[in-house]
Amino acid sequence: MGDHHGPAKGFGRWLFTTNHKDIGTMYLWFSFAMFLLGGVFALVIRAELFQPGLQLVRPEFFNQMTTMHGLAMVFGAVMPAFLGLANWLIPMMVGAPDMALPRMNNWSFWILPFAFALLASTLFMEGGGPNFGWTFYAPLSTTYAPPSVTYFIFAIHIMGASSIMGSINIIATILNMRAPGMTLMKMPLFVWTWLITAYLLIAVMPVLAGCVTMMLMDIHFGTSFFSAAGGGDPILFQHVFWFFGHPEVYIMILPAFGIASAIIPTFARKPLFGYASMVYATASIAFLSFIVWAHHMFTVGMPIAGELFFMYATMLIAVPTGVKVFNWVSTMFRGSMTFETPMLFAIAFVILFSIGGFSGLMLAIAPADFQYHDTYFVVAHFHYVLVPGAIFSIMAAVYYWLPKWCGNMYDERLGKAHFWLSFIGLNVTFFPMHFVGLAGMPRRIPDYALQFADFNQIASMGAFLFGFSQVFFLFIVIKTIRGGAKATDEVWENPEGLEWTIPSPAPYHTFTTPPPIK
Amino acid sequence: MRLITKQLASKLLLVFSRLMMLPVLLMTGGQVLAASDAAVDEAQRWGLNMTEGVTAVSREIYDLHMLIFWICVWIGVVVFGIMFYSMIMHRKSVGAVPAKFHESTAVELAWTIVPAIILVLMAIPATSSLIKIYDTTEADIDIKIVGHQWKWQYEYLGQDVGFFSNLSTSQDEIYGLVPKGEHYLLEVDEPLVIPINKKIRFLITANDVLHAWWVPALAVKRDAIPGYINDAWTIVEEPGTYRGQCAELCGKEHGFMPIVVEAMEEQDYQNWLAGKKQEAEELRAAMSQTFSMDELYARGEKVYQANCVACHGVNGEGGLGPSLVGSGITTGPIDNHINVMVNGVAGNVVMPVFGNQLNNIDLASVITFKRNAWGNNMGDQLQPVDILTFKKNQ
Numbered sequence: 077m078g079d080h081h082g083p084a085k086g087f088g089r090w091l092f093t094t095n096h097k098d099i100g101t102m103y104l105w106f107s108f109a110m111f112l113l114g115g116v117f118a119l120v121i122r123a124e125l126f127q128p129g130l131q132l133v134r135p136e137f138f139n140q141m142t143t144m145h146g147l148a149m150v151f152g153a154v155m156p157a158f159l160g161l162a163n164w165l166i167p168m169m170v171g172a173p174d175m176a177l178p179r180m181n182n183w184s185f186w187i188l189p190f191a192f193a194l195l196a197s198t199l200f201m202e203g204g205g206p207n208f209g210w211t212f213y214a215p216l217s218t219t220y221a222p223p224s225v226t227y228f229i230f231a232i233h234i235m236g237a238s239s240i241m242g243s244i245n246i247i248a249t250i251l252n253m254r255a256p257g258m259t260l261m262k263m264p265l266f267v268w269t270w271l272i273t274a275y276l277l278i279a280v281m282p283v284l285a286g287c288v289t290m291m292l293m294d295i296h297f298g299t300s301f302f303s304a305a306g307g308g309d310p311i312l313f314q315h316v317f318w319f320f321g322h323p324e325v326y327i328m329i330l331p332a333f334g335i336a337s338a339i340i341p342t343f344a345r346k347p348l349f350g351y352a353s354m355v356y357a358t359a360s361i362a363f364l365s366f367i368v369w370a371h372h373m374f375t376v377g378m379p380i381a382g383e384l385f386f387m388y389a390t391m392l393i394a395v396p397t398g399v400k401v402f403n404w405v406s407t408m409f410r411g412s413m414t415f416e417t418p419m420l421f422a423i424a425f426v427i428l429f430s431i432g433g434f435s436g437l438m439l440a441i442a443p444a445d446f447q448y449h450d451t452y453f454v455v456a457h458f459h460y461v462l463v464p465g466a467i468f469s470i471m472a473a474v475y476y477w478l479p480k481w482c483g484n485m486y487d488e489r490l491g492k493a494h495f496w497l498s499f500i501g502l503n504v505t506f507f508p509m510h511f512v513g514l515a516g517m518p519r520r521i522p523d524y525a526l527q528f529a530d531f532n533q534i535a536s537m538g539a540f541l542f543g544f545s546q547v548f549f550l551f552i553v554i555k556t557i558r559g560g561a562k563a564t565d566e567v568w569e570n571p572e573g574l575e576w577t578i579p580s581p582a583p584y585h586t587f588t589t590p591p592p593i594k
Numbered sequence: 595m596r597l598i599t600k601q602l603a604s605k606l607l608l609v610f611s612r613l614m615m616l617p618v619l620l621m622t623g624g625q626v627l628a629a630s631d632a633a634v635d636e637a638q639r640w641g642l643n644m645t646e647g648v649t650a651v652s653r654e655i656y657d658l659h660m661l662i663f664w665i666c667v668w669i670g671v672v673v674f675g676i677m678f679y680s681m682i683m684h685r686k687s688v689g690a691v692p693a694k695f696h697e698s699t700a701v702e703l704a705w706t707i708v709p710a711i712i713l714v715l716m717a718i719p720a721t722s723s724l725i726k727i728y729d730t731t732e733a734d735i736d737i738k739i740v741g742h743q744w745k746w747q748y749e750y751l752g753q754d755v756g757f758f759s760n761l762s763t764s765q766d767e768i769y770g771l772v773p774k775g776e777h778y779l780l781e782v783d784e785p786l787v788i789p790i791n792k793k794i795r796f797l798i799t800a801n802d803v804l805h806a807w808w809v810p811a812l813a814v815k816r817d818a819i820p821g822y823i824n825d826a827w828t829i830v831e832e833p834g835t836y837r838g839q840c841a842e843l844c845g846k847e848h849g850f851m852p853i854v855v856e857a858m859e860e861q862d863y864q865n866w867l868a869g870k871k872q873e874a875e876e877l878r879a880a881m882s883q884t885f886s887m888d889e890l891y892a893r894g895e896k897v898y899q900a901n902c903v904a905c906h907g908v909n910g911e912g913g914l915g916p917s918l919v920g921s922g923i924t925t926g927p928i929d930n931h932i933n934v935m936v937n938g939v940a941g942n943v944v945m946p947v948f949g950n951q952l953n954n955i956d957l958a959s960v961i962t963f964k965r966n967a968w969g970n971n972m973g974d975q976l977q978p979v980d981i982l983t984f985k986k987n988q
């Protein structure tokens with residue numbers, strides 16, 4: 077485990093690096109930048125919705141904001157953050173010296189900034205940026221789209237290529253680079269969930285690529301895949317999109333399950349309850365995610381048989397998801413708990429993700445979905461699974477592993493303050509959305525009827541609180557990297573995993589000789 | 595490149611300066627809301643839950659919603675209860691010593707099977723409701739609904755009655771120049787009228803992009819899709835006015851295409867229908883009539899307000915569509931102008947084809963209006979027969 081050659085100097089280090097830790101760091105910073113950008117878009121939305129009437133932006137710009145907010149958060153913030161964590165952690169967790177395909181690793185990161193530059197540049201183009209929602213349903217996104225849609229399509233292609241390369245790398249690393257003795261059923265759950273996520277990505281990213289390619293053909297080459305006037309089918313678009321889109325939702329949550337499964341046992345000082353059942357539950361969720369896509373389309377006019385099939389299949393997902401929650405609770409039960417910042421985020425993750433799961437179960441009931449569909453109830457639902465789900469788990473992971481990465485402890489008081497600000501901000505923002513949704517407010521509207529005014533005002537105030545507390549997060553992270561109490565090698569009390577057996581900060585090269593596995 | 599940087603800078607400035615206004619808005623927000631308070635009934639404000647609605651189906655859906663809600667609440671109480679119990683009792687600071695257990699097949703089986711049973715219990719009523727909702731047979735009245743960017747078109751099949759329904763909230767209300775009315779954004783110029791206690795079947799489709807026709811009180815929401823006709827049905831039990839909105843993102847004015855359903859006693863409905871037919875009759879007669887310039891101008895202004903402002907601006911200054919002030923069409927040969935209105939613009943899908951959306955009187959008036967408004971001052975005018983002749987000759 078020598079430090080015999082360290083990182084190169086200057087910008088070249090980052091441009092040419094094949095080191096999994098450097099690449100992980102770049103992914104994480106990139107993701108945070110996109111998180112702030114997507115957050116600014118969200119605040120423009122919430123500022124406009126602060127009161128009825130049109131005040132700050134025009135409807136056409138509002139639609140660009142909802143679209144770009146979704147795209148930036150899904151493809152720019154959440155997915156790269158998980159890839160960054162995977163890069164940092166998977167080699168250290170399985171006892172490998174680096175990722176299996178380090179040069180491809182460099183490439184899969186470095187094409188991302190170009191994809192997003194392309195996407196963001198559309199905002200300044202004639203006719204504006206994409207304005208058809210992150211789900212870009214045809215024909216609004218084809219025949220009726222602004223000219224910038226072509227840039228959007230290429231940006232999606234590049235992001236897809238990046239994700240596929242990242243996934244191949246992760247699968248190759250996990251299957252080939254484990255230290256001798258690290259059997260599959262000994263792998264930490266974060267590794268397991270990422271292995272399954274990577275397969276999901278490889279399965280569905282090409283479907284998304286196919287979808288946007290058909291759009292491209294319709295727009296520029298006179299085909300009519302999605303145009304009824306030319307003999308095509310606008311509903312086909314939705315089936316193809318959601319065949320990608322539903323597994324995508326799980327792509328954004330499975331690694332979060334892995335993170336919670338690492339953090340909760342450490343701070344409960346008790347091994348994870350039901351490791352094997354966690355693995356099976358993850359695999360079942362992944363399988364089910366392929367056969368539920370049309371629950372996003374209950375109002376599209378499917379035959380009743382299809383409607384029933386997708387309703388039952390969707391309800392079924394509650395079973396393995398429930399198993400996971402029960403396992404986490406049992407891990408805490410009769411433990412010896414402390415509540416450091418990562419644990420606070422992890423607990424909030426379990427509770428709030430479950431609330432999102434409950435509203436998901438309600439949405440699965442097709443007849444009731446006729447009332448919920450495309451309202452703020454849905455917005456509340458998916459923000460409850462994604463913000464406390466994906467985002468909180470990523471923050472928990474950063475607090476949990478940051479001392480290992482940079483060798484310094486973060487300031488616990490500041491960390492807790494950040495947690496509480498985020499927690500309050502999040503609930504104040506998204507909880508009232510359940511109410512306005514049930515009361516009948518459709519999503520994606522720049523202006524609304526007067527009876528929705530009060531809750532919208534509250535939600536907007538929560539959003540600004542949540543937004544500004546993330547700037548505070550940035551401050552805490554930078555402060556920790558620049559100094560602070562030195563972290564021990566173990567960092568926490570008896571944490572489980574190979575990453576805690578190496579020094580803090582983790583040397584540039586680790587496990588150049590495989591560690592012994594108990 | 596310079597152009598892009600210039601555009602970039604100006605856009606950033608715009609957004610930034612508007613965000614700077616936010617504190618002001620925050621401070622004045624309370625007052626603005628207070629002003630509209632009077633307009634909104636207290637019971638409607640702070641609305642928390644789904645409406646029970648006014649049909650058997652809507653009540654069934656409401657019950658289903660509440661059933662599942664309470665099941666979720668109880669599961670939540672148990673799971674979070676245990677969690678909080680451990681968080682309070684099993685803390686290191688109170689001296690808790692961690693137990694060693696970490697698996698139990700019996701427990702895992704139990705919490706797989708019990709939820710599965712609960713799910714089956716939920717699925718049974720859900721399935722029976724769904725079957726009812728899908729039974730669109732034996733309707734008394736068929737109404738075709740077509741979604742357009744951004745208005746709804748209703749056609750009473752077999753009755754020779756049909757019309758468009760546009761948002762009737764004024765731009766001034768939207769931009770805060772005048773106080774907002776009670777039904778802000780949920781009011782239309784012509785509501786859909788139906789009789790109570792009759793099975794109405796809706797045949798829903800769209801003309802351009804996707805829309806969705808949704809009225810919460812009827813619990814009817816169906817996507818309107820070009821090339822498809824979706825069906826849905828309702829039997830309304832109480833007379834009243836029920837409001838809804840388009841529920842599928844359909845472009846710029848998606849938030850501004852409401853739905854109003856007026857449900858009335860059978861007799862009132864028959865009177866309304868007769869009135870409508872009478873109106874159609876009179877319209878047909880008027881087609882051959884000659885109108886004065888003032889009549890055309892006044893009518894044209896109304897047509898313009900209802901159909902064109904969204905894209906061409908209140909004063910013809912443009913927006914999504916080009917400016918109509920002094921443009922080659924509005925101040926050019928009148929036949930080209932008629933052609934644009936009747937056939938749309940070749941190769942452009944945004945400008946609607948108004949040939950069969952507006953009647954000949956409206957077409958003649960709106961063209962006359964545009965040619966004489968905003969300083970265009972062409973001085974010429976059209977009569978309905980001119981449009982008829984144009985249509986015949988093409």
Ligand SMILES: [Cu+2]
Binds near residue numbers: 805843844
């Ligand atoms: Cu619409």
